[in-house]
Amino acid sequence: xxxxxxxxxxxxxxxxxxxxxxxxxxxxxxxxxxxxxxxxxxxxxxxxxxxxxxxxxxxxxxxxxxxxxxxxxxxxxxxxxxxxxxxxxxxxxxxxxxxxxxxxxxxxxxxxxxxxxxxxxxxxxxxxxxxxxxxxxxxxxxxxxxxxxxxxxxxxxxxxxxxxxxxxxxxxxxxxxxxxxxxxxxxxxxxxxxxxxxxxxxxxxxx
Amino acid sequence: xxxxxxxxxxxxxxxxxxxxxxxxxxxxxxxxxxxxxxxxxxxxxxxxxxxxxxxxxxxxxxxxxxxxxxxxxxxxxxxxxxxxxxxxxxxxxxxxxxxxxxxxxxxxxxxxxxxxxxxxxxxxxxxxxxxxxxxxxxxxxxxxxxxxxxxxxxxxxxxxxxxxxxxxxxxxxxxxxxxxxxxxxxxxxxxxxxxxxxxxxxxxxxx
Numbered sequence: 165x166x167x168x169x170x171x172x173x174x175x176x177x178x179x180x181x182x183x184x185x186x187x188x189x190x191x192x193x194x195x196x197x198x199x200x201x202x203x204x205x206x207x208x209x210x211x212x213x214x215x216x217x218x219x220x221x222x223x224x225x226x227x228x229x230x231x232x233x234x235x236x237x238x239x240x241x242x243x244x245x246x247x248x249x250x251x252x253x254x255x256x257x258x259x260x261x262x263x264x265x266x267x268x269x270x271x272x273x274x275x276x277x278x279x280x281x282x283x284x285x286x287x288x289x290x291x292x293x294x295x296x297x298x299x300x301x302x303x304x305x306x307x308x309x310x311x312x313x314x315x316x317x318x319x320x321x322x323x324x325x326x327x328x329x330x331x332x333x334x335x336x337x338x339x340x341x342x343x344x345x346x347x348x349x350x351x352x353x354x355x356x357x358x359x360x361x362x363x364x365x366x367x368x369x370x371x
Numbered sequence: 372x373x374x375x376x377x378x379x380x381x382x383x384x385x386x387x388x389x390x391x392x393x394x395x396x397x398x399x400x401x402x403x404x405x406x407x408x409x410x411x412x413x414x415x416x417x418x419x420x421x422x423x424x425x426x427x428x429x430x431x432x433x434x435x436x437x438x439x440x441x442x443x444x445x446x447x448x449x450x451x452x453x454x455x456x457x458x459x460x461x462x463x464x465x466x467x468x469x470x471x472x473x474x475x476x477x478x479x480x481x482x483x484x485x486x487x488x489x490x491x492x493x494x495x496x497x498x499x500x501x502x503x504x505x506x507x508x509x510x511x512x513x514x515x516x517x518x519x520x521x522x523x524x525x526x527x528x529x530x531x532x533x534x535x536x537x538x539x540x541x542x543x544x545x546x547x548x549x550x551x552x553x554x555x556x557x558x559x560x561x562x563x564x565x566x567x568x569x570x571x572x573x574x575x576x577x578x
Contacts, residue, residue: 171432171463172440178425181418185403196392198464200426201438208426211388212419218385219407219415231379231408238378256378257405 175201227298229274229291231256239263239271246270248305250298252324254278254317258310270308273298278311279320287323299328306334313340339364382408434505436481436498438463446470446479453477455512457505459531461485461524465517477515480505485518486527494530506535513541520547546571 170176175197182193200208224230225237232238239245239259249270253259259272275290298304309324311317325335341359342351351359377383382404389400407415431437432444439445446452446466456477460466466479482497505511516531518524532542548566549558558566 171444171446171466172429172438174425174429174440175438177421181421186406187399187402192394194464194467195394197422197425198462199393200422201429205426209423212421212423212426214384214388214419215404215407215422216416216419218379218381218404219412219419222379222381222408225378231382233379233381255405257401259378 227294228272229276229294230259230272244269248303249308250295250304250306251308251310252295253310254312254320262310270306273307275320278316279323280316287327290320292327299333304333306336309335309337311337434501435479436483436501437466437479451476455510456515457502457511457513458515458517459502460517461519461527469517477513480514482527485523486530487523494534497527499534506540511540513543516542516544518544 170179178197178200179190179193182188182196183190185193188196200211222231222233223235225232225240226235227240228237230237230239234241246269250273251262251268251270252273252275253262254275254277256274259274262268262272273291273295275292275295277285277290279285279287279290299307307324307328309321311321321337328335339362340355341362342348342355348356377386385404385407386397386400389395389403390397392400395403407418429438429440430442432439432447433442434447435444437444437446441448453476457480458469458475458477459480459482460469461482461484463481466481469475469479480498480502482499482502484492484497486492486494486497506514514531514535516528518528528544535542546569547562548569549555549562555563
């Protein structure tokens with residue numbers, strides 16, 4: 165791009181900042197920057213300050229590694245939740261997804277990644293020492309492995325199963341099968357095969 | 372959305388800021404905020420500061436109303452450009468588009484909008500007084516109306532033609548016709564009809 169494209173270096177700098185965000189190209193970045201320019205100055209100032217404040221003040225919960233405003237996150241500090249069950253997930257978006265189902269009342273542990281030799285991510289890069297510590301402290305009866313059903317997710321699940329295998333600890337994994345609302349003929353073979361293999365006793369879905 | 376969806380108010384505030392940008396929904400906003408969180412603090416600080424700086428320091432060129440870092444923009448202050456021709460456009464993105472063609476060496480005038488009774492935008496909302504002033508100062512031989520070929524664009528062009536009609540001033544409009552590279556059978560009827568009506572003398576396109 166030649167220098168004439170932007171009549172202002174300030175605008176160009178802002179466009180470049182937007183364009184480094186994932187999924188945002190230069191055209192979209194320009195649209196976003198011009199949108200902010202069109203608003204009152206307070207809007208853009210608020211925007212910038214909120215981003216800066218988030219990155220300066222946010223921290224990780226010292227127990228589960230979830231993003232939090234406080235030393236211990238809202239979930240870990242909620243005495244109504246079942247502290248004997250820990251759901252192990254890859255990242256905080258997974259926590260949000262599971263929370264949105266309103267089906268789970270235990271605690272979480274965020275790994276911060278997933279074992280992927282291709283990307284050079286090994287067990288050392290995950291928050292496993294923190295999980296070791298939680299299990300050593302006792303009181304945990306079950307860990308639920310809620311990882312993606314990909315090669316990397318399965319590898320990580322297997323690694324965790326090996327690492328934490330212990331007669332006093334139940335290690336479970338989330339159910340895999342045909343999605344609710346899906347027609348059988350459109351389910352892929354592997355999923356359908358597994359859903360037959362791991363069939364469950366019939367019970368009313370109303371519970 | 373319930374309050375549990377975000378484990379951090381700081382994150383939620385940042386997501387809300389991103390989500391007010393045009394074309395960005397809550398899912399994308401969350402992805403962008405988490406991306407910034409993952410980077411070094413300096414990246415997010417730089418991002419925020421660049422946005423704030425742009426909105427605080429940027430101004431409009433006092434001649435053409437283009438966005439500029441200086442009182443007079445780079446185009447208006449370029450003595451190599453033809454100051455007897457003014458290309459009238461709706462916004463600064465149109466300036467960028469025309470500049471990218473490398474076919475125009477005159478000056479610009481940004482209207483800052485387009486006459487649209489439906490949206491309550493009238494001539495008073497455009498930078499027309501500034502254009503009046505430039506024409507009164509003399510030296511301008513031609514104005515080129517480079518507005519969108521929509522109802523609003525045509526209305527604005529007609530209004531400008533009426534306002535500035537004067538035997539000493541050439542008022543032209545950008546050519547409308549079949550796009551270069553288009554096949555005739557796919558051109559719409561109105562465009563094709565006009566392109567026959569306003570046919571031009573044949574000359575080699577190599578010039």
